Amino acid sequence: MVEEGAYWLAWTQISGIGPVLLRRLQQHFGTLATAWNATKVQLGEVEGFGFQTLEKVVQQRSRLHPEQLFTKHQQENSHFWTPADADYPRLLLETPSPPPILYYRGEVELQENLGQKPMIGIVGTRQPSEYGIRWTRQISTALAKNGFTVVSGMAEGIDTESHIAAMKAGGRTIAVLGTGVDVIYPHKNRDLYKQILTAGLVMSEYPTKTPPDRTHFPRRNRIIAGLSRAILVMEAPLKSGALITATYANEFGRDVYALPGRLDDHPSQGCLKLLSQGATFILKELDELLTMLGAIPQIDGVEASTASEQLMPTLSPELQTVMDTLASDALPFDFIIQQTGMAAGSVSGALLELELMGLVSQLPGMRYQKS
16 A cells, blocks of 8 residues: 555646645645545645646546555655655644645654644844844754754855854754755854754655755745744745745744844844734843743644543534634634635634634634643
8 A cells, every 4th residue: 555655745746736725725635645546627726726727637547556656755865754754743733734845854853743843933134233133043053952952044144154053052953954954054163064964953844855946935834833832033035035034934923023223234124024013022131031931822742632632522513624624723714714715704703613613712813722
């Protein structure tokens, strides 16, 4: 029997099929193996599958053999997860576009993947001021010493400072790359890369030997946001990849924090914009920041989750779809609609019914979570 992970890989080989369409396929058919054997008419029922996409699927699917493809891919890429794997990072899996293949190198810590050890993203400009460097070092050090894993992108500037400070404090760090996990970019960070392999992980959605490409880096920012429980923007001009990460974080229901700066400082303009849009201030009292980050609900452990599933009453397919979308973290109403693919009225009715059953709690701002 071909493993489900092989179908995640096989679907990525069909042009025009990206992470969002793959997620819709999974939600519609239950498994990608079932979707692989679906007819053209059945595939046409999935949102986003227009005529051209369907033609590509029909033409290319017949030439692909998932099991052989998966075996060959394993030989070329020794370490990777698909959403079918139990070790796939759970927080990332809850986003609308989780990478179909997530490559990694380094030391895996299962508690991070299960969402039981909090990961905090730190992002910012490649050309920080002394002020931005100083606060990045202080905050990364404090996070590492208090049990948080620091996530960033191994770019020059703020990213590099956050990784180094976290490791110097004896903590773990994760670098999400816009290249293959075996390609070091920028090359000047080769020593940093080697250190991260011993004190954390490097991750990427791109296979080995993939060189840097400017289109890759904005896409990788969604992974930084998806892995993290909160995003801290240290310094960022108005046109900055850090703001892209913050936008993803907002879409995913993550908290966004920004370091305030002077009105006439170019590297602070993006942070000031975020603060004007509702981001939380990073203030001098780091204990307060640590308290706020520590108060973010954690994902329940595997045993607790299994126990709750055993006590779960039998639900209708519609209620079960909504319930499967929810997590221990509060999710916005619009995000739940996007995840389920259901009409807004149906989602609203299902949430109300689940709330009356004591299975779901509503929080301010039309946000919902499992009780």
